Amino acid sequence: MASILGQVILVLSGFCCFTNIVLGNFIDVGVKYSVTLDVFSGVDDPEWEVDDTNPIYARVAWAVNSVPTSDLDDDLGYRGFIVKATNIFGQEAYKTVGRHSNEDLENSLLKSCPLGLDKDVMKEVTDGIMGAPEPESGSNGNLVVYQPVNILMKNNGQKIRHSFYIPVHHRSKRQAMIRPVNQQVCSVRFEPEKWNVQGVRRRNNCYNYATNRQTNTFAQPGRGSGRKFTQLEANDVYSACLRDGLTKLNAPDAGNECLIALVIWPGEDFHFYRLDDNGFWSHKSGQTLARDYDDSNNKISNPQTADRGPYTVFAGWLGCGPHVTLN
Known part of the structure; x- marks a missing residue:
């Protein structure tokens, strides 16, 4: 037959x-x-x-x-x-x-x-x-300046300050006045091997990865508290994260908690980044592999200025402590 x-x-x-x-x-x-x-x-x-x-x-x-x-x-x-x-x-x-x-x-x-x-x-x-063409560099007439960033890292019980610079686009010299950012990073390490196993990779998304919680539920902001977001816009998704137990931050300083960042593809999707103990950011998009570089293959020193593809809205910083509940 x-x-x-x-x-x-x-x-x-x-x-x-x-x-x-x-x-x-x-x-x-x-x-x-x-x-x-x-x-x-x-x-x-x-x-x-x-x-x-x-x-x-x-x-x-x-x-x-x-x-x-x-x-x-x-x-x-x-x-x-x-x-x-x-x-x-x-x-x-x-x-x-x-x-x-x-x-x-x-x-x-x-x-x-x-x-x-x-x-x-x-x-x-x-x-x-x-294969859409890449936008031309500097075509919007913005002034490019470099922002000093200071990161406090622990090494054998001692705090060591690391300084580096990141490019930031500004429309005028007046807007280019920037204050250094001080952030004590948490102890979470970039360990992609824990996330890139087939079963784990396909069932855990960017929210799972950023909060370092493998629930195997493709976690959604607010679902852990029983009240999921209703609109894919910055304030709604950010508020849903707070209901799950994350901490509201007005600046990239999470104190003793881990620092994560929320970005939005308006009306379509959300995405998260997390700061690792090496001073750089990593992320995991949907079912894909965890990685520590952006869409231009650059290490991520600041998710605000990283190449984020269609996720054009920076929704804010969040602190992740031990009392976060995901589902």
């Missing part, structure tokens, strides 16, 4: 097998494709199903099975697609299609979406597929 129906060995054709996967032949009968658009950091990514009732089903099926798998991008915003194939026998196989890896396949997967994505999300994805 299998010889009549035909078989497709998805492992050889480029499918990435990472969970509940058939290790032998995948029988190409009545296959449906579940597509996940990997674009958000905090909220759930858009998902939809492509079956033979979809007008471009044949095109998607051919493209998915003929193009090799590629790694997902790790930038904020659009990173690629995750495709799960399921046949009538319940066999499953997976493939990842990374950002800007195959324009035809990425466009086909995007066109198969029946959800009606928001225009900002559509722009982010299409720009990522087509």
Whole structure:
């Protein structure tokens, strides 16, 4: 029967097998494709199903099975697609299609979406597929100055002050007057190996990572207190974090607590950064790997001035102590 129906060995054709996967032949009968658009950091990514009732089903099926798998991008915003194939026998196989890896396949997967994505999300994805040009440096006429930053770090019981400079854009010399920032960093270490294990990575998002709590629930601000945020805007998400037990801060100084920062993709998503004991910031976007660099591959000395992709709103600083409850 299998010889009549035909078989497709998805492992050889480029499918990435990472969970509940058939290790032998995948029988190409009545296959449906579940597509996940990997674009958000905090909220759930858009998902939809492509079956033979979809007008471009044949095109998607051919493209998915003929193009090799590629790694997902790790930038904020659009990173690629995750495709799960399921046949009538319940066999499953997976493939990842990374950002800007195959324009035809990425466009086909995007066109198969029946959800009606928001225009900002559509722009982010299409720009990522087509490879939108980077903005020209200095095109807005801003004055670039360098802000002195002082970090107090503990070394063998002694506090040592480390000084460095970060670039900050300002519209006038009057606005460029800056005061140094003093911050005693907490003891949390950048240990990506604890977060990049497959099961942990996929079930814990940026909120879990920034607060250093592996709940395996893809935690949402406010859900731990029973009152989740209702709008994806700065004040609403920030207030939800306070209900979960985080501390309100007006400056990047958390005292004895750990310092984290909240940023917003207006109307679409949230993202968090945390300050580690080495004086730099790290983060984890959605289901991706934990990392300590921004979207320009630079170490993060200040999340306010880091390359944050579409997360254009800096919502504020927060302190994370022992009484934070996540869910």
